[in-house]
Amino acid sequence: xxxxxxxxxxxxxxxxxxxxxxxxxxxxxxxxxxxxxxxxxxxxxxxxxxxxxxxxxxxxxxxxxxxxxxxxxxxxxxxxxxxxxxxxxxxxxxxxxxxxxxxxxxxxxxxxxxxxxxxxxxxxxxxxxxxxxxxxxxxxxxxxxxxxxxxxxxxxxxxxxxxxxxxxxxxxxxxxxxxxxxxxxxxxxxxxxxxxxxxxxxxxxxxxxxxxxxxxxxxxxxxxxxxxxxxxxxxxxxxxxxxxxxxxxxxxxxxxxxxxxxxxxxxxxxxxxxxxxxxxxxxxxxxxxxxxxxxxxxxxxxxxxxxxxxxxxxxxxxxxxxxxxxxxxxxx
Amino acid sequence: xxxxxxxxxxxxxxxxxxxxxxxxxxxxxxxxxxxxxxxxxxxxxxxxxxxxxxxxxxxxxxxxxxxxxxxxxxxxxxxxxxxxxxxxxxxxxxxxxxxxxxxxxxxxxxxxxxxxxxxxxxxxxxxxxxxxxxxxxxxxxxxxxxxxxxxxxxxxxxxxxxxxxxxxxxxxxxxxxxxxxxxxxxxxxxxxxxxxxxx
Numbered sequence: 001x002x003x004x005x006x007x008x009x010x011x012x013x014x015x016x017x018x019x020x021x022x023x024x025x026x027x028x029x030x031x032x033x034x035x036x037x038x039x040x041x042x043x044x045x046x047x048x049x050x051x052x053x054x055x056x057x058x059x060x061x062x063x064x065x066x067x068x069x070x071x072x073x074x075x076x077x078x079x080x081x082x083x084x085x086x087x088x089x090x091x092x093x094x095x096x097x098x099x100x101x102x103x104x105x106x107x108x109x110x111x112x113x114x115x116x117x118x119x120x121x122x123x124x125x126x127x128x129x130x131x132x133x134x135x136x137x138x139x140x141x142x143x144x145x146x147x148x149x150x151x152x153x154x155x156x157x158x159x160x161x162x163x164x165x166x167x168x169x170x171x172x173x174x175x176x177x178x179x180x181x182x183x184x185x186x187x188x189x190x191x192x193x194x195x196x197x198x199x200x201x202x203x204x205x206x207x208x209x210x211x212x213x214x215x216x217x218x219x220x221x222x223x224x225x226x227x228x229x230x231x232x233x234x235x236x237x238x239x240x241x242x243x244x245x246x247x248x249x250x251x252x253x254x255x256x257x258x259x260x261x262x263x264x265x266x267x268x269x270x271x272x273x274x275x276x277x278x279x280x281x282x283x284x285x286x287x288x289x290x291x292x293x294x295x296x297x298x299x300x301x302x303x304x305x306x307x308x309x310x311x312x313x314x315x316x317x318x319x320x321x322x323x324x325x326x327x328x329x330x331x332x
Numbered sequence: 333x334x335x336x337x338x339x340x341x342x343x344x345x346x347x348x349x350x351x352x353x354x355x356x357x358x359x360x361x362x363x364x365x366x367x368x369x370x371x372x373x374x375x376x377x378x379x380x381x382x383x384x385x386x387x388x389x390x391x392x393x394x395x396x397x398x399x400x401x402x403x404x405x406x407x408x409x410x411x412x413x414x415x416x417x418x419x420x421x422x423x424x425x426x427x428x429x430x431x432x433x434x435x436x437x438x439x440x441x442x443x444x445x446x447x448x449x450x451x452x453x454x455x456x457x458x459x460x461x462x463x464x465x466x467x468x469x470x471x472x473x474x475x476x477x478x479x480x481x482x483x484x485x486x487x488x489x490x491x492x493x494x495x496x497x498x499x500x501x502x503x504x505x506x507x508x509x510x511x512x513x514x515x516x517x518x519x520x521x522x523x524x525x526x527x528x529x530x531x
Binding site: 085150198 | 410
């Protein structure tokens with residue numbers, strides 16, 4: 001393994017320590033845990049707080065999106081492992097005086113189990129907290145079984161849009177229903193080009209031949225549609241966009257927000273070529289584009305690959321998408 | 333029961349200490365390659381806490397261990413594997429057989445609910461359920477340690493032929509077919525040491 005680290009057991013703690021030091025004007029540790037990242041300037045308690053618990057190794061999310069106008073807290077687990085329900089509950093307790101609290105959970109087994117446990121503990125303690133399950137990856141389950149799908153990069157739309165609306169003081173029930181609506185209007189499909197190396201095992205997470213790509217692979221190497229030979233961006237984008245269009249019925253005049261996310265080792269050069277082809281594909285169906293997000297945000301170490309996420313938006317979503325945020329790693 | 337439980341925890345630690353690298357390798361085939369390290373972290377904390385809480389009532393000691401294992405391990409394995417440790421604290425020396433059956437029944441029930449998992453899904457349940465079935469059918473099971481060990485080995489081997497319906501392996505191209513489940517393997521180790529120390 002060729003990574004610049006110190007003690008293997010300290011990777012997450014060293015990383016978080018560096019992150020807090022580098023962004024001390026905007027984020028801080030909670031008083032009781034150096035696995036809970038909070039905004040330096042908390043929201044007014046009359047507003048609903050937004051939290052997420054997730055495993056690390058996927059930086060900059062989710063810690064990079066803690067900030068005004070986005071998330072209030074990130075509860076950080078070990079590498080590729082969800083934080084315990086106990087720790088997530090500790091995060092929720094910080095917001096027990098707030099008018100409400102929403103725990104965002106990306107649909108992966110460990111995240112869901114621990115998130116559900118945390119919400120049960122919150123309810124036992126009369127804290128007004130709810131879980132919002134996020135899923136968008138069309139390769140992981142067929143149409144009709146959307147709630148079985150994994151959470152992918154398209155969950156970003158929920159983070160940002162609800163984060164912005166909660167900052168304006170909207171009540172929890174409205175936030176939850178908008179969150180579900182955004183989720184239903186979002187589709188994501190990913191492609192793996194080369195595996196990253198797990199910092200725990202020191203081994204590649206999955207295997208792909210040099211001339212192979214994998215359509216629909218999840219962030220930890222989970223399977224999707226299958227392997228094929230690598231080809232041009234245009235051909236790959238057509239194949240991926242055809243699958244997204246099979247899954248969601250877009251129509252002329254729709255305004256979509258695209259998010260092209262790199263998996264950790266995909267160059268900005270490639271991401272922009274990919275975006276160019278996505279834009280051309282959408283243009284042929286007379287679908288409009290609004291303020292795309294293009295960069296590496298949800299990564300799996302030095303994995304090469306990317307995902308395309310599309311949000312079929314309405315005016316409210318678009319306004320919230322571009323509203324300001326102080327999160328250190330969210331740059332539209 | 334403290335001396336039997338101490339033996340169980342210490343022996344489990346020794347066994348996992350020697351096997352966890354192998355478990356990581358197994359997990360590389362079907363997961364993200366860290367199950368061995370994760371369970372090693374869990375059993376290490378269990379050992380430390382057991383030795384620190386030798387004088388507390390057993391159920392309190394096991395509850396402390398279970399909670400800390402869940403926190404240290406995290407993920408699906410932390411929350412699911414810590415359940416048995418918590419339930420095991422409710423053992424009753426004067427009612428040994430029925431309390432062991434009760435521990436297994438409650439553990440299985442909680443694992444099913446929390447993990448949304450059932451028999452045959454290729455998970456730790458595929459070890460617990462065959463053991464419980466044996467215990468229920470054999471009222472003299474305390475004299476049948478060898479048979480319990482056989483059940484454990486056989487149940488583990490059976491996971492090799494199962495296609496994963498849960499967890500990350502569910503999304504593999506072959507759903508983990510042909511490989512034993514890493515969680516089932518570590519559960520088999522822990523339960524083998526449990527009966528070895530208790531019966």
